[in-house]
Amino acid sequence: MQQDDDTTAPLLRDVLPGLSAELVRLLQEEGEGDLAIRAHDLRVLADCGCGDDFCQSFHTASHPPGTPYGPGHRNVALLPARGDLIxxxxxxxxxxxxxxxxxxxxxxxxxxxxxxAGPR
Structure with a gap:
């Protein structure tokens, strides 16, 4: 499911405050200060859609399905205490x-x- 747009979707910090704080902390530890600031205001826009039980991934901005991000794209792999965050x-x-x-x-x-949604 997808929310209406990038500005009406719920904030990650309201939906999953622990994950939001963890992302900010891990980004700061990786020297990604600008991303840490942006992570505080992430929105939960849409589920990834894969349906796998082990996956809890989500979109934070609109993106046409099935297309690559293209120039300017990079992955930031973080090191959480458990699971994977990329x-x-x-x-x-x-x-x-x-x-x-x-x-x-x-x-x-x-x-x-x-x-x-409500705080968890």
Missing amino acids: LDVVDGRIMFVEVLGRPELRPALDAALTGG
């Missing part, structure tokens, strides 16, 4: 957060994407 960044903007191995996040993400 960011797709285009021209300094976090577009997608790949979250693997954190199934406890799925209920809050699903609720946020269906309009029933």
Whole structure:
């Protein structure tokens, strides 16, 4: 499911405050200060759509399905205490957060994407 646009989707810090704080901290530890600032205002725009149980990944900005990000794209792999966190960044903007191995996040993400979000 996808929200209407990048400005009406729920903020990650409201949906999953622990994950939001973890992203900011890990980005700071990696020397990615600009991304850490941007991570504080990430929105949960759409599920990745893969349907895999081990995946809790989500889009934070609009992107045409099935197309590559193109020039200006890079991955930022973070080192969380568990699971995997990899960011797709285009021209300094976090577009997608790949979250693997954190199934406890799925209920809050699903609720946020269906309009029933609340702090968790």
